[in-house]
Amino acid sequence: MSTDPSLESRVQAAPDPDRPSVFAPPAALTPSVEDRPVGILLVDDHKENLAALNAVLEPLGERLVTAESGEQALRALLREDIAVILLDVRMAGLDGLQTARIIRARPRTRHIPIIFLTAQVSEVEEIALAYASGGVDYVIKPFEPEILRAKVSVFVELSRERGERVRQSRARAEAEAVARTVRTLQILSDAALAHLEMGGLTAELVERAATLFRADSACLLLRDENAPGLGVHAARGVVPVAPETRVMLGDGVLGRLAVEREAALLVGEEIPPLEIGPAGDGDAAGEDAKMIESVMAVPLVASDELLGLIVLGAVDEDRFDAGDLELLTLAADRMAIAIDHVQRFAHGRQLVETLQRSLLPDRLPHHPRLELAARYLPSGLAPQIGGDWYDALELDRDRTAVMIGDVVGHGVRAATTMSELRNALRAFAVEGHGPGAALQQLDRVVHATFGPGMIATVLFLIIDASKGTVSISRAGHPPPALRTAGGEIRFLETGGTLPLGIDDRVKADEAEYAVNAGDTLLLFTDGLVERRRESINTGFDRLREAFRTAPDDVEELCDYILERTVTEQASHDDIAVLAVRVLGPPLGALQLTLPAKATSVPLVRHRLRVWLNENVPELDAIARCDLEVAWSEACTNVIRHAYGPGDETFEVTAARDGDAVSLQVRDTGQWRPPRGQHGGRGIALMRELCDEVRVDRRSEGTAVTMRRSFGTRPAAERAGQ
Amino acid sequence: MAGPSGNEPSAFTAADSPNANGDLADVDIQDLDGVPVAAIKGEVDISNVDDIKRRLMTLPNFAPGLVVDLRLVAYMDSTGISLLHDLAGRLRERSQQLIVVCPPGSPPRRVLELTGLVTRTTVVDDLGPAVQAMRHVAQDLPSSSS
Numbered sequence: 001m002s003t004d005p006s007l008e009s010r011v012q013a014a015p016d017p018d019r020p021s022v023f024a025p026p027a028a029l030t031p032s033v034e035d036r037p038v039g040i041l042l043v044d045d046h047k048e049n050l051a052a053l054n055a056v057l058e059p060l061g062e063r064l065v066t067a068e069s070g071e072q073a074l075r076a077l078l079r080e081d082i083a084v085i086l087l088d089v090r091m092a093g094l095d096g097l098q099t100a101r102i103i104r105a106r107p108r109t110r111h112i113p114i115i116f117l118t119a120q121v122s123e124v125e126e127i128a129l130a131y132a133s134g135g136v137d138y139v140i141k142p143f144e145p146e147i148l149r150a151k152v153s154v155f156v157e158l159s160r161e162r163g164e165r166v167r168q169s170r171a172r173a174e175a176e177a178v179a180r181t182v183r184t185l186q187i188l189s190d191a192a193l194a195h196l197e198m199g200g201l202t203a204e205l206v207e208r209a210a211t212l213f214r215a216d217s218a219c220l221l222l223r224d225e226n227a228p229g230l231g232v233h234a235a236r237g238v239v240p241v242a243p244e245t246r247v248m249l250g251d252g253v254l255g256r257l258a259v260e261r262e263a264a265l266l267v268g269e270e271i272p273p274l275e276i277g278p279a280g281d282g283d284a285a286g287e288d289a290k291m292i293e294s295v296m297a298v299p300l301v302a303s304d305e306l307l308g309l310i311v312l313g314a315v316d317e318d319r320f321d322a323g324d325l326e327l328l329t330l331a332a333d334r335m336a337i338a339i340d341h342v343q344r345f346a347h348g349r350q351l352v353e354t355l356q357r358s359l360l361p362d363r364l365p366h367h368p369r370l371e372l373a374a375r376y377l378p379s380g381l382a383p384q385i386g387g388d389w390y391d392a393l394e395l396d397r398d399r400t401a402v403m404i405g406d407v408v409g410h411g412v413r414a415a416t417t418m419s420e421l422r423n424a425l426r427a428f429a430v431e432g433h434g435p436g437a438a439l440q441q442l443d444r445v446v447h448a449t450f451g452p453g454m455i456a457t458v459l460f461l462i463i464d465a466s467k468g469t470v471s472i473s474r475a476g477h478p479p480p481a482l483r484t485a486g487g488e489i490r491f492l493e494t495g496g497t498l499p500l501g502i503d504d505r506v507k508a509d510e511a512e513y514a515v516n517a518g519d520t521l522l523l524f525t526d527g528l529v530e531r532r533r534e535s536i537n538t539g540f541d542r543l544r545e546a547f548r549t550a551p552d553d554v555e556e557l558c559d560y561i562l563e564r565t566v567t568e569q570a571s572h573d574d575i576a577v578l579a580v581r582v583l584g585p586p587l588g589a590l591q592l593t594l595p596a597k598a599t600s601v602p603l604v605r606h607r608l609r610v611w612l613n614e615n616v617p618e619l620d621a622i623a624r625c626d627l628e629v630a631w632s633e634a635c636t637n638v639i640r641h642a643y644g645p646g647d648e649t650f651e652v653t654a655a656r657d658g659d660a661v662s663l664q665v666r667d668t669g670q671w672r673p674p675r676g677q678h679g680g681r682g683i684a685l686m687r688e689l690c691d692e693v694r695v696d697r698r699s700e701g702t703a704v705t706m707r708r709s710f711g712t713r714p715a716a717e718r719a720g721q
Numbered sequence: 722m723a724g725p726s727g728n729e730p731s732a733f734t735a736a737d738s739p740n741a742n743g744d745l746a747d748v749d750i751q752d753l754d755g756v757p758v759a760a761i762k763g764e765v766d767i768s769n770v771d772d773i774k775r776r777l778m779t780l781p782n783f784a785p786g787l788v789v790d791l792r793l794v795a796y797m798d799s800t801g802i803s804l805l806h807d808l809a810g811r812l813r814e815r816s817q818q819l820i821v822v823c824p825p826g827s828p829p830r831r832v833l834e835l836t837g838l839v840t841r842t843t844v845v846d847d848l849g850p851a852v853q854a855m856r857h858v859a860q861d862l863p864s865s866s867s
Contacts, residue, residue, distance in 0.1 A: 598768040602745050605766070605796070625828040629798045636767045636800060681799040681836060688835045 037063040038083035038159050040152065043073040043099065044117065045091040053086060056145045060153055070094025074102060077109050083159030084152055086139075089118040113155045115148075117141055198342050202234035205310075205335050210236055212331075213324055215312035217292060221247055221254075222300075222308035222339070230258060230308050237313065247309065254297055258309055263298040263329045267317050271295050293317040296325050298332040302340035310335060365394040366694070368664065368705050369465035372402070373554035374578040375562060379527070387414040387456075388525045388576040391422050393429065396700060397666070398466040401429040404523040404578055405458035405477065408499075420449070421456060421500075435460040435473035436510030439500070443475065447504040455501040459523055463515065463580060470521065473510045475500045478526055481547055485518025489544050520557065521580045522547055527573035528565055539565075554579040588615050589655040594635075596648040596667070601635045604652055608663075615656050616710070623710050626689040627661060633682040634665040634704045642669030642702065660691075660709035668701035745769045746794075748776040756855040757781070758788040758848070764796035765804070765829075774804050778811070785859035786818030788851045797829040802836045809842050818858050819843065820851045 040062050042053045050066045057064055065080050067073040071094055073087070085103070089096035096116055103109045116123075116138040139148055202220050210218035217237025221230035229248040247254045253271075257264055271292060292313035300307040310332055314320060364372040374390050387407035394400050403425055407418045424445045428438035439460055446454055457477035463470045472480065472492055476499025479491045495511030515521070522543075529539030546564035550557045557579050566575060590611040594600040605628050612619055612627065619627075631652070638650045650667040686693050690706040746763030759777055780787050789805065791797070809819045821844045823830045833839045845851045 598766075601766050602764060602768050605764075622831065625796070625831065628796060629828075629832060632766055632796075632798045636798070639767060681802060685799050685832070685835060 037061060038156055039063045039065050039080050040156070041065045041067060041073060041076055041080065041082045041085045043067045043070065043086065043091075043096070044088040045069055045093075046088075049088065049117075053148075056143075056148055057152060060149065060156065062156060070096070070099035070102075073099055077103065077106075077112075082109075082112055084155035085112055085114045086152070087114050087116055089116050089120075089123055113137070113158070115139055115151060115155070117143070198233070198339075201338060201342050205338070206234040206236055209310060209312060209328070209331065209335075213296070213312050213328060214314070214319065215296075216315050216319075217313035219311050220300075220308065220335075221245075221311065223306065229255070233308070238315065249306075254309060254311070257297050258299050258306060261299045261301055261306065263296070263325055263332070265320055265322070265325045266295040266297065268293060271313075291315065294319050296320050296328050298325070298328050300332050300336035300339065302333075302336040305340075307336050307339055360389060361391055364392045365400060367394060367400050367465060368662075368694075368703070369583050370400055370463065371554045371581040371583060372400075372578065373558050374576065375558045377527075377562065377566065377575040379574040387418060388527065388574045389418040389422055390523070390576045390578045391426065392578070392580075393426060395429060395432075395462065397696075397698070397703060399462055399464045400580075402461045402463065402521075402523065402578060402580055403429075403458065404525060404576055405456055406525045406576075408455040408457075417450065417454065417456070421446070421458070425458065425460065429460075429462075434510060435462055435471050435495070436508040439473045439475050439497070440508040443500045443504045443506075443508070446500045450501065452501070455499050457499045457526075461521070461523070461580075463521075463582070465582065468515055468582075469512050470515045471495075471510055471512045473497070473508050475508065476502075478524060478529065481522040481524075481543065482513070482515070483520045483522070483547055483550075485516060487548065489548050491540070515582050517582055519582045520547075520552070520554070521582075522557075522561070523578045523580075525574070525576045527575035528561075528577060530573065531567075552581065554581050557581075583657075589653060590615075591651070591653045593649050593651045596639050596643050596650050596669075598636075598639055600650075601632050601639070604635055605632050608654055611654055612661070616661060619661075619710055623708065627663065627708060630686045630689040630693075630706050630708070631663050631665070633686050634663070634706065637682050637704070638665060638667045638669070638702075641671045642667040657707075660707055662705065662707040663690075664703060664705045666701060666703040670699075671697060671702055746773060748773055750776070750779070753788075753852050754856060755784075755859060756788060756852045757784050757786075758790055758852065760790040760793065762793040765794060765801035766796070766798055767800045770800040770804050774807070777804075777808055780812075780817070782815075784817065786812055786820065786855055788820045788822060788848070788855055790848055790851075791821060791823040791827070791829045792848065794823075794827070794829045797832055799832070799836065801829065802832060802838050805833075805838060805842060818855070820845060820855055822846070822848050822851045 040057060040060075042050055042057070042064060043066075044050050044053065045068055047068070050068070054064055054066070062083075065076055065082065067076050070091055073085070074094075076082070077085075087096045087100060091099075094102075096118075100114050100116070103112065103114065114137075118138060119141040121140060137151055139151065202222070206218045206220050209215070215237065217235070219235035219237075220233050222233045223229075224231050227246070229246045229251075232243050232245050235243070247258065249255050250259045253264075253266065271294075292315060294314045294317050296312045298310050300310060310328070312320070312328065360374075360376055364374060372392055374392075376388065376390070387409060388405070389407075390402075390404040392400060392402045403422070405418065405421060405425075407414045407421065409417070421442065425438060425442050428441045433441060439458060442458065446456060455476075457475055459472070459474040459477040459480060461470050461472050461480065470492075472495040474496045476497070479493045479496065481489060481491050483489050492511070492513055495509050497509050498506055524543070529543055530536060531539060542565055543561070546561045550560040558577055561577060561579075562575070590607065592604065592607060594604060608628060608631055609624075612624055631654070635650070635652065642648070642650070648667075648669060650665065652666075653664040655662050683693070683695070686704075686706060690708045692705075692707040694705045696703045696705070744763070746761055746765055746769055749760045749762065751758050751760070757780055761773060765773060777787070777789070787808070789808070794801075805819070805821060812819050819842060821833070821842055823833060823844055824846050830839075830844075833842075833844060838844075843854070845854065
């Protein structure tokens with residue numbers, strides 16, 4: 001009997017306890033044709049529905065096999081002999097009609113009758129149209145148990161009759177042997193797919209091999225980097241294998257088999273007692289202590305390199321035969337490939353993660369009116385790494401572009417593809433395309449460069465801090481979330497189109513929303529909201545709640561949200577998040593535009609003096625003077641260096657931001673190098689007088705931002721007031 | 722250009738100016754016991770620094786140097802520092818001396834200190850000691866005629 005829970009969850013054995021497990025080898029399956037249960041495949045993505053179908057069909061006494069998705073159903077059909085399929089029409093992922101189409105396209109499954117389960121009468125016509133030929137039926141939910149049972153048993157009878165004809169030929173026996181081999185290999189390969197870390201993989205392989213071959217003991221010995229010979233990596237069974245057991249290459253029976261890469265079936269005296277079985281210590285001395293009487297030992301070889309040995313033991317002398325040894329030899333090849341793959345992957349994963357991180361921006365742009373922060377979490381599972389990315393860049397003084405995306409696929413290829421997409425999108429953004437136009441261009445790049453099969457989702461935002469708008473376009477990507485200054489959360493869902501790589505003729509949509517000071521935008525990839533076996537809505541609700549209660553500071557906010565939405569178990573995909581907080585000039589800000597002349601300087605200073613009196617009355621005299629000097633210096637620099645002798649203007653802003661004053665002076669000129677000795681004195685003075693001075697010099701002008709805080713109490717104390 | 726929060730436009734009138742006559746600063750030059758003292762009153766910035774400089778450069782050739790009195794300066798930025806720096810250089814070329822009067826804690830004193838000018842020029846706290854020091858310099862000069 002299979003003891004592996006993952007197998008049981010996929011395939012339910014028939015209720016009769018005397019009936020052999022579906023994984024028992026065909027030799028055990030020799031009841032008469034009439035008694036032999038046929039397989040009924042139940043496909044529904046709701047567990048409750050599967051349970052209900054099970055209950056209804058159990059009295060038929062057939063073998064019920066369940067699948068929770070179209071994909072699982074297709075896999076089950078590869079392994080299982082199925083007489084009839086019950087298929088839910090509405091399913092996430094591959095839906096019922098698509099699944100049926102694939103079943104019908106495969107020669108092996110073409111003949112299997114399908115009963116569609118539908119909740120809507122309107123779908124019946126669709127089914128009827130699609131499957132005008134026979135062999136198809138439908139049941140409308142909620143179904144009548146008696147009717148469903150009756151319909152199913154008609155198909156079961158048909159199948160049994162046909163099966164009887166098939167079974168009369170010898171070909172059937174061969175087919176079964178092949179099926180067993182395929183099934184065995186499939187089961188062992190499944191283990192390789194599900195485990196990406198060595199400990200889990202070897203334990204699973206030993207478990208499955210022991211079950212498949214009805215072995216009483218099993219152990220997997222592998223080469224280690226740090227010790228000579230082969231060491232035990234996983235073992236199970238009635239006869240314990242001492243974990244410290246080592247097989248030296250070339251020594252003893254097992255050591256010789258390993259070196260010669262030979263599979264062997266050993267019986268009785270041939271079995272070296274110290275190498276498999278009780279290692280001669282007291283534990284095995286009990287009354288019912290069992291001895292291993294037969295052993296199959298097969299070397300594991302991948303890429304012409306010896307990795308180790310798989311050793312199965314049984315307490316009976318005649319448990320294994322030559323066929324078993326042959327099958328185990330085939331299986332060992334699969335195991336070796338899986339082990340090799342994981343060993344290589346441990347290295348590869350590190351490589352991909354390094355690559356990925358090097359492709360993400362190490363610094364986000366600094367805009368005086370925006371605060372940005374981002375996080376990237378690689379997947380807990382190795383091959384999932386690689387597709388998520390984000391980026392942000394300042395387009396001009398007012399507009400900042402923010403992007404996030406997910407390339408379907410993983411590993412080095414996905415990471416490099418993502419880098420190409422990121423660079424292309426950057427270029428389109430810098431060229432001045434809006435989000436919709438940029439994504440459309442990008443889609444063309446995807447089609448032209450990568451061809452069919454490369455699918456990516458992207459969300460592209462341009463935030464205009466001075467207009468207070470955000471324009472959005474998204475290609476198949478989850479919408480960004482907006483938290484208003486008042487704490488209201490909503491997902492900005494318009495402006496969405498298909499993922500890139502689907503159809504380059506579709507025009508990308510674009511939407512514009514207002515954003516105000518205090519608002520926060522959150523961009524993320526689907527790993528943040530998707531968990532296996534959970535509705536995506538649950539993920540969005542969890543995110544909404546985390547976002548609602550998250551702190552204002554964007555760095556803290558990112559950490560807070562990840563802490564509350566990501567669990568160890570859930571992180572099967574990599575995750576990227578990016579938060580943007582919109583800061584604004586607070587109420588009462590001073591903003592002036594002035595001619596770039598020397599006479600503007602005292603005027604600006606006078607206005608600042610008046611403004612400071614009104615808006616920051618608690619400011620002491622020294623700080624007041626310092627701000628006046630700093631501000632005048634910045635203005636003086638503009639007048640001296642920014643323009644030729646024309647009628648130009650510049651812009652100044654003063655704002656209070658909590659216990660700090662921030663001043664900004666912006667011009668639209670091209671700076672000459674400073675002339676004379678005076679040049680550096682102004683800026684040096686500004687740096688002395690303010691806590692922070694930033695000079696952003698670009699082709700369209702220069703902005704100098706200065707900030708001086710005047711609070712004396714620590715920030716934490718102030719915040720508590 | 723209108724601000725995002727609808728702030729006032731940039732129309733300036735004479736009323737914005739600190740002095741009714743439009744002058745930001747006055748320079749008053751006096752002779753105290755043979756020592757020329759230039760008292761600046763008001764604010765010094767890019768808009769008036771050249772005028773102030775022109776006034777200060779009118780120093781007679783026979784004087785031992787110049788005392789610049791900043792006691793009544795309410796505002797001075799790096800343009801004033803450049804002015805004092807240039808003035809000290811010019812005087813030094815002619816073996817004349819510059820003494821700056823600037824009380825501790827006053828706005829121009831802070832700028833003198835932050836720019837380091839205070840270590841390169843003689844800065845005293847009050848006018849009396851400045852005049853005395855300059856008279857001392859005058860007595861040492863052989864061609865002095867008082």
